[in-house]
Amino acid sequence: MMTWDMTQLGSVMAGAMFVWAMFKQWFPEELGNHIETYFHKLVTYFYPYITVTFHEYQSDEFERSKAYMAIERYLGANSSKRAKRLKAKVIKDCKSVVLSMDDYEEVIDEFKGIKIWWKSSKTIPEQQAIFTYRADDEKRYYKLTFHRKHREIITGVYVQHVLDEGNVIATKTRQRKLYTNSKSENWSGNKWTMWSHIMFEHPSTFDTLAMDPKKKKEILNDLVTFSESKEYYKKIGKSWKRGYLLYGPPGTGKSSMIAAMANLLDYDIYDLELTSVNDNTELRKLLIETSSKSIIVIEDIDCSLDLTGQRKGKKKDGKEENDPIRESVKDKKKKKSEVTLSGLLNFIDGLWSACGSERLIVFTTNHVEKLDPALIRRGRMDKHIEMSYCCFETFKVLAKNYLDLEEHELFATVGRLLETRNMTPADVAESLMPKSAEENAESCLNNLIKSLENLKEYDDDRKVQESSCDESSESESESSDSEG
Structure with a gap:
């Protein structure tokens, strides 16, 4: 019906427009404008x-x-x-x-x-x-x-x-994506962007994450509460974002934790490489291009840039000391990146950080003591999560994942050895993973026990070496004192 109406009306309007074109040639322009206005109103009334x-x-x-x-x-x-x-x-x-x-x-x-x-x-x-x-x-x-x-x-x-x-x-x-920044812009979809991406399909979840179940549940509840707190953040006048600091030795599962967070909340991940950022202005542009429902990750924050060593040394009298070696090293670093601690702090919780919502900012480090306190204080890194060595509860999660075991007679031996050893979950997982079709669950557990026992021998040898070094240093100091 509409097609028929539109066809008939189109023919009428075409004829009217032809008559109108002829009319404009013979009547004054002012009169024509008035008539044109009424004509449009008439068409609108009937259409x-x-x-x-x-x-x-x-x-x-x-x-x-x-x-x-x-x-x-x-x-x-x-x-x-x-x-x-x-x-x-x-x-x-x-x-x-x-x-x-x-x-x-x-x-x-x-x-x-x-x-x-x-x-x-x-x-x-x-x-x-x-x-x-x-x-x-x-x-x-x-x-x-x-x-x-x-x-x-x-x-x-x-x-x-x-x-x-x-x-x-x-x-x-929705397809979740893993983004990374580069030193040049990339064409993506309909615009130039400073981020490039691939599809994110990491299998890590909180069910497979090797961690103490109590700590895991605490983190999971914190994430779910954050994702459902849009109105609460608006009520208290804060940007809808949260910072997480993951710290601990290498191989303790920091990257797996980030992937599990993304899979739980269905967020994209922006892996920010600070060494590829020229200055604070570029850092701000990268932040603006990130989307909501995302995790912004800076891994190994203590190794990315020298964010705490940008002050000149001072003499005892308070004057600045110009060390040529320090200055030359500083100049070289500036050529690579001029991102400052102040610029990074503004990136985390400055005015520009409010340009998006529902975002997590995650830092990882192996040496938390090296970070500037201003960088990891509450309000910037709201939750500090220690990713520690493997404990017995963590081992049971790994045994379930890798061997489909919940109980075994060798568990007691493994638990006793883990109490006196510092072995990362990554090393435990490597020992539990079957290397051939002939290996079974028991042989893998025996491999882990052997690795733990070898780790004990290594620790004992290290203690002997350290004690011998201490004794030799003491004897050297005694001899120097006697000579003095």
Whole structure:
């Protein structure tokens, strides 16, 4: 019915416009303007349909419109069966296909018995010469058409319904990504960005994480509470973000913990390499380009940059000491990166850190004592998590993961040895992993026991060496005193 109405009305309007063009040639311009105004009002009065346009990009924004993307997902899921021309997007390692309307396609949707017409279209800037045309210059938009008597229900209820449904579909089909920064910009989608990414598919979860179950539960509850506290953070006047400091020896599972956090909350990960950042301005730009629902990670923060050694040495009289060696080393570091401690602090909790929401900032380090106290105080790194050596409870998690064992007669021996040994979960896991088809659970446990016993012998030898070194140093000091 609408197609017939539009055809008839189009013919009438075309004839009227022809008459109007002839009329303008014979009557004064001022009179013509008045008549044109009344003519448009007359057409509007008789034309029964209202059109709403949703553009892919707003005039003052560089990112795609969230409303446009939600409509695209909604129409792809609900109207793709009726559309004749579709666009396909393969996601999740070629295991799923998402369909959406092709350009210039029109479909009919229905809401509470009301018919709504959607059309996908695009335009090319008029000043764009055909020989300089590029695909990214196209301006895409969706056009929504409905009868004016349904204006209130369409604009007040239906549009919001489409946006909500589109966001739900986005959550179900979302591909999580692992980002890293580089020294040059990259073309991603529809813009230049300082981040490049791959799909994030790390298998680590809190169920497989080798850690004391009590500490694991505490961290898990903290993360879930954070993800559900949007209104609470707004109430107390704080940005919706939280900082985590993971510290401990290498091989204690810090990277696995970050992956488990991302899998639990369904967040993207931004792995920030500070040594690739030129200065504080570039660091701020990187922060602005990060999205909500993400984890910003700086691994080995104590090794990334010399953030605490940027003050000159002082003499006893308080004057600055210009050490040429220190200055030359400092100059070399400046050539690599001029990121300062102040710039990093502003990155964590300054004004610019509030440009996004629902984000975790995670630092990892093997030497927490080397970090500046201002960097890890509460409010910046809100929760400090020690990733320690393997204990018996951690071992039982690893035995369940690697050998599918919950009890064994050798567990008691392993537990007794772990009480007097410092072995990382990574080393324990390596011993428990079968290396051939002939190895079974018992042989793997025996391998672990042997490794723990060898670790004891190594510790005993080290103590003997240290005691002998101490004795030799004492004898040398005694001899020097006697000579004096």
